[in-house]
Amino acid sequence: MTTSPEQSAPGWVRRHRRVLTIIGISVVALLAIAVSAFLWWANDTYPAEPAGLAAVQEDPRVDLDDRGDVVILRPTGEDDGRGLVFLSGAKVDPQAYAATFQEVAAEGTTVVIVKPFLNLAILERRPLDAFTDLVPEVGSWAVGGHSMGGVKACSYAEPGEVDALVLLASYCSGDALASSTDLDVISVSGTQDGLATPAKIDDSLADLPASTTVVRxxxxxxxxxxxxxxxxxDGTPTISDEEARESISEALVPFLDPS
Incomplete structure (x- = not known):
């Protein structure tokens, strides 16, 4: 009768191999659980409020085109030839920004709201033209984002690619843009923000061009x-959502279309 290499090995070797096998299976199982938990967490998104989304969909001044990984808002009236690629905050459905940019689009600027890879902008690897090519009629582009989306937007703000950067409750992760002289930048933040706090926003302004428009x-x-x-x-707001959106629009409309 023949014996296998496993059977002929000393007992301590067989025990060692069994332990390694158990450890290997356990590690794979833990990794699978960790990946599954991460994917569940990343896809447990903040959905758009139905009433706000419905108001945009019913607005005759704006056309909303939801393509799954992007939401495109176009003016139905006169187009100013400008566009904004906007990256959603972490785990926020792009439809949730339709109400934010309702007036911007109604005033003539096309807005492409991006749903980043796994709903996390820091994982987004598509080039900017993957979004700008969706609206070839737009001649001049800005890029921006909310929270984590704004951090990623800073990396897209290359000279010659865009002429403006829009940061909503956000900031850049480094000072690469600080010396830029051909990029218009606006930073809009809230005094009751518990995440991108006023102190964090203030500390980050040194990473932006000196000409940056700062709105609080x-x-x-x-x-x-x-x-x-x-x-x-987050902090507790002391103004209504409608008042906040009105203030955001008052800051962004003239910035995006200074003419």
Whole structure:
């Protein structure tokens, strides 16, 4: 009768191999659980508030085109030839920014709201033209984002690619743009923001061009830059969502279309 290499090995070797096998299976199982948990967490998004989304869909001045990974808002009236590629905040459905940019689009600027890879902008690897090519009639582009989306937007703000950067309750992760002289930048934040706090915004301004337009909305919280309800860790707003959106529009409309 023949014996296998496993059977002929000393007992301690067989025990060692069994232990390694058990450890290997356990590690794979733990990794599978961790990946599954991460995917569940990343896809547990903040959805758009139905009433705000319905108001945009019913607005005759705006056309909303939801393509799954992007939401495109176009003016139905006169087009100013400008566009904004906007990256959603972490785990926020792009539809939640339709209400934010309703007036911007109604005034003539096309807005492409991006749903980043796995709903996390820091994982997004598509080039900017993957979004700008969706609206070839637009001649001049800005890029921007909310929260984590704004951090990623800073990396797209290359000279010659875009001429403006829009940061909503956000900031750049480094000072690569600080010395830029051909990029218009606006930073809009809220005084009640518990995530991108006023102190964090103030500290980040040194990373932006000296010509940056800084707008602070008194009483606005982090989540009010979208329309998706309450966000854990945020501050308590002292103004209504409608008042916050009005202030955001008052800042962005003239910035995006200075003519």
């Amino acid at each position: 909305i008194d009483g606005a919280s982090h989540a009010q830059f979208g329309d998706y309800g309450v966000q854990p860790g």
